[in-house]
Amino acid sequence: MIKPLRGMKDLAFEDAAKFQYFIEKAATVAKRYGYSYVETPILEDTALFKRSVGESSDIVNKEMYQFIDKGENDVCMRPEGTAGVVRFFISNKLDRQQGKFKFFYYGPMFRYERPQKGRLREFHQFGCESFGEASVYEDYTIIELVAAIFDALNIKYELEINSLGCQECMPKYRESLVEFLEKKKEKLCEDCNRRITTNPIRVLDCKNPHCKEQLVDAPKITSSLCSSCESDFTKLKSLLEQNGIEYKVNSNLVRGLDYYNKTAFEFVSSEIGAQSAIAGGGRYDRLVEFLDGKPTPAIGFAIGIERVMDLISLPKEQKSGYYIGVMDSVALDYAIAIAKALKMSETVTVEYTPRKLKAHLKAADKMNARYCLVIGEDELQNGTLWIKDLVEKVEDRLSQEQFLKRNKL
């Protein structure tokens, strides 16, 4: 038996319904915030991700589905969504226009990781990217947008924010952090020691309790910000407060992708296991430039759809549509013709196996149909239909014309 590949799942039945429900809600909210839909290719030039996500990140280092295609191009299945949208933004020369552009997208992402709860190799993200707006009001608004999506879906979350500083303050902070870490070197774990040179900020994020202990009095980025980053961060916090969005400052919050600067945020759920980040995002003012576009400030986020799946409860489904059954196979042709007309406007299921009335009613009930329509011997003889409303519990016998007229067909 051929099974789906490791870390890949079929999406069907209730999960499929939840997925569509999520997309519908999220897209509706995103559109209200001025975002329009964009779909970019799943396969991209490997260089795109190396240059955007960053060579130092694990994603690029060891998790990419990368291969050489038949034209000998080095290609890669996208591990995240932002790079593709930024590439689209630049390829279409939108960076040369002065306007502001906002896009939302959703679709599959691929990372070659060991699967566990909330972590698949093929997973889906819904994300938004806003280009051309440097104001901190946009930082606030995009966080508000994520919150609005979760609110629309009745999902509980905790919001954590941080500022990663800019070109001015980040390098200085980095220096002082490295200095601090060098002193503690022997007491830190292997991974942390490696990170001191590769990506020192990530040390702050280490889950090892011994490391955490050592890092208590590490210099904090939030107290090393330059005046403009500092005032933006303060403004962001007050905007969140004014608008009733609860948050916690987490000065150890580091986004795993190299392109972030200034505002970084994460939405976390305590109800879904170890992989608790349900959305993450932040500002990436330098990324467009890195990818050969004109310098353009930008900010975005992504929601992990699978992570949020268990937190969604679908509205209860009402009985609807028609079930058509026959008690004798001679009536089938007749049933099919009626079904064809009905299908212009209704969901219709025809059972081809002749059954007793009781079995048909049972089946109609099982599939949540509103109406059960049965053609038996009597109906066949005098050209009528027997129809029962499974909700109102009333039944009727109509001629075919009467029935079609009643349904305006």
Added chain:
RNA sequence: GUGGGUAUAGCUCAGUUGGUUAGAGCACCAGAUUGUGGCUCUGGGGGCCAUGGGUUCGAGUCCCAUUAUCCACCCCA
């Protein structure tokens, strides 16, 4: 990449210290005075006990390997 757990019916799981024909619930199908649903009762179909090796008179049960899967580390949404 590193740990640990699990693998028996379509699904959720029982299965005694190894012992005859493999169990339940759910789901499915059929019946319970002639053509009336959701409840109930009765019956039925459905298993290479993940795969491959061992140990044994005898293995679903014990041992080894492989594979899959889950959870955690790591990483991240």
